[in-house]
Amino acid sequence: MAELDDLFHTDQYVGPERLTDLCFKLICENLDIISVKGRRGHRILRKGITFPSEICDKIIEYAQHSEATEDDDCFFSIFKNLTATRLKHVKISNCSLTDVSVNTLVNHKLYDLELTDCSNLTELCIEYINDNSENLHNLAFHGTSMVVPSSLNAADSSIDYYKRGYVFKTPSLRRLALGYVGIPASEYAILLKGLTHLTHLDLSNSFDINTFEFYYLVPNLVSLTLYNVKVNTDPKSFVRNICQLKNLRHLDISQSNYKHGQFDNPNKILCDLVNGLPQLVSLDIGGTNLAGRGVAERPIDTKIEDSNFGQLSDIPGLASRINKPLQFLGLYGTAHGACRRHDIPAKVVAGDANEDQILIAAHVCMDNKQELLQKVLSDLYHVFRYENCHRMDQALCTVLEAMEKHPAQKHIQISGSATLFYIVKMKEKGELVARMKRRIISTLLAGMSAHRDEETMMRNGCLALCQFRIPQDVMSNYEALVKVLLHSAKHSEPESFVQRIGIYLLNSLACQVEGKEKRLLGKLGCVKTMLELVEYRVESGIFDDVLEVAWSTMWNMTDETSVNCQRFLDEKGMALFLLCVKQYPHKEELLRNMMGLLGNVAEVEYLRIHLMQERYVTVFASLLRSNSDGIEVPYNAAGILAHMASDGLEAWTIEKPTRNEVLKYMVQAIESWDLNAERNINYRSFGPLLRLLDVYHTSPCQHWAAWALANLTKVYPFKYCALVVKEGGMEKLHTVIADPRPYERIKELANLVIENCYQYETHSDDVNVSHSALDPEYSLDG
Known part of the structure; x- marks a missing residue:
């Protein structure tokens, strides 16, 4: 694993965006540039256009950050034309595409295919992959992309895998990731049969691998990830089988479930594991007790001379690596606070002892350890909340990446948005460049949109947005922000902090903008929403700042915008005006806001008849x-x-x-x-x-x-x-x-x-x- 400073790159957000990036964004936000819609809504590439793989791969990447993939199968049909489009490396996440689209993609004879949280896929897509697998080197199904049936037995599956002798027919495959596999341990032999060239295997969150008796099927592994896989039932046999993989350089047996991480005689287990894998440079035992109790103990390894006892590691099972430290050691969530010990034979450590360890842990958990990632982000939040953060830029990139990769994970979004608030607040004025501001705001809005009924998320997001210049810094996300805030104003608890701060932001968005944005506010229902808030308060006899700000918002958005003045009249705004005057005749700020709004209406000649x-x-x-x-x-x-x-x-x-x-x-x-x-x-x-x-x-x-x-x-x-x-x-x-x-x-x-x-x-x-x-x-x- 690289040093900490090499893991995070912020220089890509310094200076203007590349022209190619802008082009891809423009295309994905305006698909009519390159395609037309067929009768059933499926997109067809325009005649005369030909794209190489470098462009096609990027279109899919950028489309996932726009609304292009809202109807996913319709979007991916662009790539049905194998003559005019070429794909090589495809990564898709949080997508509702079906097996039909997978078939379209793999017809390109892909080199890489990674599908994360694509919950509509079935085992049929395995067959499409097998039919087009001659170039495939990397195949991954993460999160809810569960394509392996719960049993490979012919009686339980539509395909007789045992009769044909394989599940995956991918002769060139080097990397395979299958999350949440639920088959019995005895069926792994058929699942991995024929995959003798595999060098990287990830079976995270899989149900039962027993003691890894199928090691002989994948003898060339250099990386094995068994995160959240129960291996402590017969640990001696498990270690003996794993140690047959003499080329193994990375092993991950970390756990988020405390029970599955408890081993009898943990020091002996870890010692045997490390000594049996001579090429091992990266080991993750987070969430287990394999690091021991952290007290001075006699050497477990008899090869270590007693004279060296004083130099032994604070992790007894790693005593043999004192003079040959691991490149990486994962200790996040280990028993007895192992990451806080002094003599740890590893160059880079993931844990929660300090800021550097937390950032490393976040990097390790980023893709496929969502349960741990939300805990790590919570730790990072507390670094900002109660301590001085020395790696603010790396922390910022970490939080943004986590929120972008896991938009559906509520707790990741909540912890991330809380940390963003402190980062943006602590940054010196002018220190955040324009591109980074846009990324932060876009990420916050994506999280708020996905969890707009979650009050904590909305509060965190609004507070973080308040650290920016409104409306100047949010103009590129103006419509998305208005939609989120209007939903909050309408559906959050009446008189709540979330509703109050949302309306203040809406008022700021209505001020200092031109007619186009003011008209958009009206089109999205801002006048109607503000009047509903006023009506609730008038009927309930409540006078508060929301009542005043609601009228102020309508005053701002009707300024030289006749269509919004018309909307105010159409939505029976004058009746509420009379009620407010009658109910609050001495509230000067309220009267000022109402009269300012009606002044805008009076400026529109054809509307004065209504007054x-x-x-x-x-x-x-x-x-x-x-x-x-x-x-x-x-x-x-x-x-x-x-x-x-x-x-x-x-x-x-x-x-x-x-x-x-x-x-x-x-x-x-x-x-x-x-x-x-x-x-x-x-x-x-x-x-x-x-x-x-x-x-x-x-x-x-x-x-x-x-x-x-x-x-x-x-x-x-x-x-x-x-x-x-x-x-x-x-x-x-x-x-x-x-x-x-x-x-x-x-x-x-x-x-x-x-x-x-x-x-x-x-x-x-x-x-x-x-x-x-x-x-x-x-x-x-x-």
Whole structure:
């Protein structure tokens, strides 16, 4: 095994992505580029396209990280054309493909085929493999990809394996992994018959191999993995049989089940095993008691002189390896804390004694030891939670790899997401490059999507995401994140922390984004979900921050997005508005958010007719006289009424309150506000305000717009003066001043806006000149 530093590579996430990676992602996210759909949905490669194996193998790899394989058999049909496509090395995980797709793949005469957690496969796929096995060197079925029947007896199986004399007819096979084999020990002879060229055999989690009496079938093994296989029933016979494999360099007999790892006379068993395998360099005895009790004992091996007793290993069974240490020794979960001992004859140790041991253990458990991996990740979490982590980059890669490889394992996702929170939180600002950020966010979202009803996972994921810049860092995963958060908002426990943090994130996602993303929020049901949250609280008499943030989210997502304003009206939002005003008449933040939202609705000309009802206008008019500390509520109320009045006298179709009364109250309210008041508002465009400057038939509309511009350019000149100039506001303001129709106060405010903008531009020019004078590049004297 390589040294720890060689196991983790973060340099692939530094710098821009390779062009080839981007191409593969684009193809897999848009399969119509290379294929068309047939009548039954199966994809057919477009005519004229030919791909070599290097491209085909990669397409399958990248497709598993996109939605391309949602209908797996339909996707893999792309590779039915053996002339135009070629496959050599295929690895597929967490996939619902069937035997039909396996047949399509193996027709390419593969060199490698690894299938992990593909639960729809049956023993029929073995037959397809046998028919196309001449090049096959590596075959693996991991996790729930269980293709070997529970019995190979003809009476219990559709195929008479004994009559034909084999199960696998793969003459070139070197590596075989079969997880969860459930056949009796006596049937391994037929299972492995003919596989004499095997060098690597993995029977992890298999039911019963007894004492490995079939060793003579695989005499050339250099690697044997028997993780979670019970071998302690007759350990002497097991050791004797294993030791016939004189070329064996790696042996794994680790356990996650404590009972299966307990041996009588463990020191003697381990000693005999190590001495009987002279080529052994890698040994995993994690979860067993084979490391002994950790107390000083006399040598077990009589070949070791008593004079060397003081130099003996703290693991008695490995005393013979003091001068020839193992390259790797797995001690994770061993009895009596073996990994914490001092004199261990191994260069690299997996355990839980320190950060390095934990990272090594994670590397060893990564692919096929899911039960142990979740424990290791929990240990890694505690390193970050309570200690100082010195290998943060390696830990980050470890956690991401574990979560990516095992998306369906809830506890792996929970532990991983908790650790990611601390890693991202501890990282210095700017230390995470863009590619690594995207990978972290994508991995978190995949876990949250797979376990979106698991409150702990959702809490961990949301807290980790809060460490990023929202929405800037999540734009490449915007839709996926919105879907997850909306589900959480709708289905998590009412008033729970998960619901609260999810809604805060949704509000952040609705803010500082353009129309495309705002429209997507509405399309995915954000307006409806927010209104449901409001309705629940109104009916339950609950006032909390979720109620306020739900209205704030709708305010943000309706900003200059008419389709979302329409959705708000269609979903009976105005009825809830009236209920909230009635139930919480003095909650200023709530009123501000609601009125801001309705201000967005009022900006949409064809929607204003829906606001022209006595019950609504009465509320708007009464809020003009709101005696709250700030001006936001009356300001937004005046804005709504200004837009409604801008449609002209004939558009005012209600009797009470009258149009003249409302306009009078508007002017009174506007003139009562402090022009220097600081605001809690963010304009991305002055289009709606500038349009009101053109409403010469109703001067109070101009009054509100001119006051707003005067206030904003005076209090926040650096933010809004340039916006006035950019959007043609100066010309409109000069036109207002020159026109005889607006009354004098409007012209005063217009003049103030112009003066604010001129002063800002002059100040900016002065600042630029002074900077140039200080810059050596522009120094006149060289």
